[in-house]
Amino acid sequence: MRKENTFPVSFTFSALFKACSxxxxVNLGRQTHAQTxxxxxxxxxxxxxxxxIEMYVKLGFLECGRKVFDELPERDLISWTELIVAYAKIGDMESAGELFDQLPLKDMVAWTAxxxxxxxxxxxxxxxELFERMQNEGVKTDEVTLVGVISACAQLGAAKYSNWIxxxxxNLGCDPTRCVVVGSALIDMYSKCGNVEDAYKVFDTMEERNVFSYSSMISGFAMHGCAYAALELFHEMVNMGIKPNRVTFIAVLTACSHSRMVEQGRQIFASxxxxxxxxxxxDHYACMVDLLGRAGLLEDALKLVETMPIEPNGGVWGALLGSCRTYSNTDIAxxxxxxxFELEPNAIGNYILLSNIYASAGRxxxxxxxxxxxxxxxxxxxxxCSWMEVKxxxxxxFFAGDMTHPRSGEMKHVLEHLQNGLKSIGYEPNMNSVAYDVNDEEKRRILITHSEKLALAFGLLSINADCPIWIMKNIRICEDCHSFMCGVSQITGRVIIIRDNLRFHHFHDGKCSCGNFW
DNA sequence: GTAGGGTTAG
Structure with a gap:
């Protein structure tokens, strides 16, 4: 294919493109392109x-790279993969998928991408799904592929997948104690699947630890409410000479925030x-606002937002609004x-939060x-929405208020039965957890069909008595469901573990690992 | 001589 030009000319242009990237x-790159x-x-x-192509992609001109690619009569796997990755990086998985489907011979790297x-x-x-297809087609995998798969499992929070992993x-002969990237991914996966013990086992046996492994472990502890362990690890890492980065600080501050450790958080922030x-x-300011707000120091939190040296974003104001919900403060809300509403006019969550704050004040x-x-x-x-991994x-x-599940008749029966049993230990439905202006009977109906309660009922019907009940959900657990779960763990002797959008609640013997602070 | 990797608040 290089008939017309001798290799040195190709080499020169290639080197020029590299230099431009x-x-x-990009201007010099375009000029050089025109010259060719x-x-x-x-x-x-x-x-x-x-x-x-590589130059255009690296400089962020994906479409220009794509055009060069499309005009080539013969394309090679490397540019093909490079474009797939570039589409994935900008979040356009549809285009990435189209390119991947057209790829005639897919190798391990392309699949992994x-x-x-x-x-x-x-x-x-x-x-x-794609990983399973990859395996069915007999494509080899290595630890790079695994890291992607492990990260996917972490996001699903699916413990049974984590055992499979x-x-x-x-089988691959990969030893996580020797591979710091796989090890760090596993720490994150086990933590997000609710198993902070196994996460620590991986961490503890790693021969080499870096800022990723430490940050993942600290964030794992934070998620499970083990704030002291998180802080201890943070200090250990500093003593070992590993420099914390921005992510590490988010993890430590989150740990403080979820355990009401205001002073420690302030000190770390200052350090x-x-x-x-x-x-x-x-983001660090958002953590601080969260820390102060969660602890009920709403005035301090507001003051921090008003005096911070950088422009507060939606995250900062959102953290403040969230705390206003916990402490029913309509003024600051x-x-x-x-x-x-100005910064994020279409973010539905903010409207719901404000509406719920007004509702709990009866306004x-x-x-x-x-x-x-x-x-x-x-x-x-x-x-x-709540979900449960059956196998x-x-x-x-399960969706809130949705009684179309095939077993919803039985589930309803289980929930009514539980409700009666809970009465005897002092549980009363918490009407403040309903943000609608409806009568008490309707409020009771809404509360008893919250998605995690439906999931719990299904779990009690279908999961062996000696196994914990695992529930994952998309939004924060409400006060009523929280005390309901505490009570159910007491009267049934079952262990219930709920992962909400942020963290874990382990219910056991009438108590929750979060100490009723979340 | 070129392509794929882990941690992030509400």
Whole structure:
């Protein structure tokens, strides 16, 4: 294919393109591209074209790279894969998938690029599906593939998948104690699957640990409410000479936040700049606002937002609004909501939060104003949803208020029975957890059909008595469900583990691992 | 001589 030009000419242009991509100079790159057209004879020169595609992709001009690629009569696997990755990186998995499907001969790297792409774009089911297809087609896998698969399992929080992964890692002959990337991914997976003990086992046996492994483990402890362990690990890492990064600080501050450790959090926040030379970013401020707000120091939190040196974003105001919900503070909620509606006009969650805050204060007029605003913007609430992993690959889903499940008759019976039993130990439905202005009977009906209660009923019907009941859900667990779960763990002797959108609750003997603070 | 990797608040 290089008939018309001698190798050195191709080599020169290729080197020029490389220099442009390293120097981030797209103008020079374009000029050089034009020159190759002027000189001519490079139409079928894969060597030149591949480096040209690479340059455009690296400089963020994906469509230009794609055009060069499309015009090539013969394309090679490397550019093909490079484009798949580029589409995945900008979140366009549809284009990535189209390219992948057209690829005539797919190798391990191309498959891995797709699996990883799905995992990185919050499509864990697609990632796992593709990985299974990859295996069925007899494609080899290595530890890079596994890292994507492990990350997908972490997102699903599916413990049965995590057992399956353990087998695959072993079969591959990969030793997580020696591979720091696989080890770190496993730590995250076990933590997110509710098994912080196994996460620590991986961490503990690793021969080499870096900032990723430490940050993952600290964040794992934070998720499970083990704030002291998280802080201890943080100090250990510093003593070992491993420099914490921005992510590490988010993990430590989250740990403090979820355990009401205000002073420790303040000290660590101050040390970021003083000791580690990292200036706190907007996310770190969001953590601090969360820390203060969760502890009920709403005025302090507001003051911090108003005096912070960088522009607060939706996350910062959102953390404040969330705390206003916990402490029913409508005044500060209003301030936070006004900013949020400006910054994130279409984020449904903010409207729901504000509406719920008004509802718990009994301000039904304000509730309907917010609801009207939502209707005008045609924002639809995404329903509360819980799911349960019955066996590997089989997931049962439950939606709030939805009684169309084939076993919902039995489930209803179980829930009524539990409710009666709970009365005798002092449980009363918490009407404040219902954000609608309806009568008490209707409130009771709404409460008893919250998705996690439906899942619990299904679990009690179908899971062996000696096994814990695992439930995952998409939104924060409400006060009523929380005390309901505490009570059920007491009267049935069952262990119930719920992963909400943020963290884990382990219910056992009438108590929750979060100490009723979440 | 070129393609695929882990941690992030609400």
């Amino acid at each position: 390293m120097g981030l100079d 057209i002027l000189i001519g004879g490079f139409d079928n020169d894969l060597y030149v074209k591949n480096s040209l 797709m699996v990883t792409g799905y995992a990185q774009n919050a499509k864990p089911r697609e990632a796992l 353990r087998g695959i890692v072993k 970021m700049e003083e000791k580690f030379g990292i200036s706190p970013g907007v 209003q301030i936070a909501a006004n900013h949020l 039904w007029n304000d509730v309907s104003t917010v609801r009207k605003l939502m209707r005008e913007k045609d924002l639809r609430k995404n329903p509360g 590997k690959g089989v997931i049962e889903e």
